[in-house]
Amino acid sequence: MKKRIAVLPGDGIGREVTAESVKVLECIASAYGHEFVFEEAQIGHEAIEATGNPLPDTTLDLLHRSDAILFGAVGHPKYDNDPTLKVRPEQGLLRMRKELGLYANIRPVKLFDALLHASAIKPEILKGADILFFRELTGDVYFGEKGRKDNNSTAYDLMIYSQQEVERIAHMAFRAARTRKGKVTSVDKANVLESSRLWREVVQRVGHDYPDVELEHLFVDAAAMKLIQSPRNFDVVLTGNLFGDILTDEASQIAGSMGMLASASVGDRKGLYEPIHGSAHDITGKGVANPLASILSTALMLDISFGLKDEADTVVRAVEMTLEEGYRTADIADRHTPAEKILGTAQMGSKVVASITKVATEV
Ligand code: IPM
Ligand code: MN
Numbered sequence: 001m002k003k004r005i006a007v008l009p010g011d012g013i014g015r016e017v018t019a020e021s022v023k024v025l026e027c028i029a030s031a032y033g034h035e036f037v038f039e040e041a042q043i044g045h046e047a048i049e050a051t052g053n054p055l056p057d058t059t060l061d062l063l064h065r066s067d068a069i070l071f072g073a074v075g076h077p078k079y080d081n082d083p084t085l086k087v088r089p090e091q092g093l094l095r096m097r098k099e100l101g102l103y104a105n106i107r108p109v110k111l112f113d114a115l116l117h118a119s120a121i122k123p124e125i126l127k128g129a130d131i132l133f134f135r136e137l138t139g140d141v142y143f144g145e146k147g148r149k150d151n152n153s154t155a156y157d158l159m160i161y162s163q164q165e166v167e168r169i170a171h172m173a174f175r176a177a178r179t180r181k182g183k184v185t186s187v188d189k190a191n192v193l194e195s196s197r198l199w200r201e202v203v204q205r206v207g208h209d210y211p212d213v214e215l216e217h218l219f220v221d222a223a224a225m226k227l228i229q230s231p232r233n234f235d236v237v238l239t240g241n242l243f244g245d246i247l248t249d250e251a252s253q254i255a256g257s258m259g260m261l262a263s264a265s266v267g268d269r270k271g272l273y274e275p276i277h278g279s280a281h282d283i284t285g286k287g288v289a290n291p292l293a294s295i296l297s298t299a300l301m302l303d304i305s306f307g308l309k310d311e312a313d314t315v316v317r318a319v320e321m322t323l324e325e326g327y328r329t330a331d332i333a334d335r336h337t338p339a340e341k342i343l344g345t346a347q348m349g350s351k352v353v354a355s356i357t358k359v360a361t362e363v
């Protein structure tokens with residue numbers, strides 16, 4: 001199979017982790033006889049520096065020409081410390097999601113057994129947790145009207161959802177639940193917000209088409225609490241853009257670290273594959289970032305965009321083997337990990353590549 005993959009490393013550790021994913025995809029291509037053609041483009045802070053635009057037209061052109069997109073991260077402390085700047089790296093990512101119609105962000109939260117002791121949460125609470133988040137990605141306060149008034153002394157961001165926006169992602173979540181434990185937990189704030197009352201109404205209606213799937217509704221505050229208290233009670237979680245952003249950072253602790261959580265942003269056409277973590281400038285350039293979130297995103301790409309299920313399973317199995325052999329990046333090391341097993345970004349990527357070669361030759 002021949003595929004064109006757009007590579008957007010972006011800012012901070014985005015470049016370091018994405019390089020490891022390219023290594024992994026190259027290894028998969030040679031092990032299974034595929035041809036992946038990589039083409040790189042700019043986004044975020046680096047694109048602003050080069051062109052003044054966080055999503056230049058040349059990047060957009062490349063996205064339209066590609067079969068799938070591998071994305072790293074965007075962001076820079078310069079903008080975080082100066083909220084008055086009008087052109088911002090994040091705008092590149094948000095515009096890309098909107099332009100490509102990527103309305104569903106799928107974030108699997110699953111703990112590898114080898115990492116049972118890497119999490120701050122007790123192992124007996126965590127063991128067996130397996131959650132699939134569907135975060136709506138092109139609506140909500142992220143894209144509602146925003147602005148300033150009263151002489152710049154008041155600011156607003158409109159929380160807004162249409163019936164159609166809720167319906168399409170709800171169907172995706174219910175369909176996914178059918179292939180899993182058969183439960184959808186929809187998260188909103190319907191006791192306060194009108195947009196959440198519409199959300200709940202639509203989800204209930206869509207739910208009637210899936211009588212075999214159990215539907216539960218939670219308010220976002222309670223969901224935040226229950227995720228940590230009893231993560232095993234969740235199967236598929238369906239929620240809006242802002243709540244989903246916050247809850248999935250929280251849920252990353254169930255998988256041990258932000259450095260472990262992959263995601264797929266999909267719509268009706270091509271997919272974008274991105275780790276959920278950001279640019280992490282505090283560790284940029286040190287070669288210590290965990291590449292596994294990005295590497296696990298390539299497994300989602302192989303499966304969802306290319307339909308290469310065996311290849312996707314091989315990547316996940318290779319990550320699992322590498323962890324079983326005791327290798328860790330600093331973020332997932334625990335007090336039982338000996339110093340010689342703590343690897344940098346590129347070393348971890350190479351270990352996974354070596355494991356892929358082993359798994360692929362076993363079958
Ligand atoms: C994420 C990120 C982005 C978001 C930022 C960088 C705009 O936090 O992908 O979760 O809020 O969606
Ligand atoms: Mn986020």
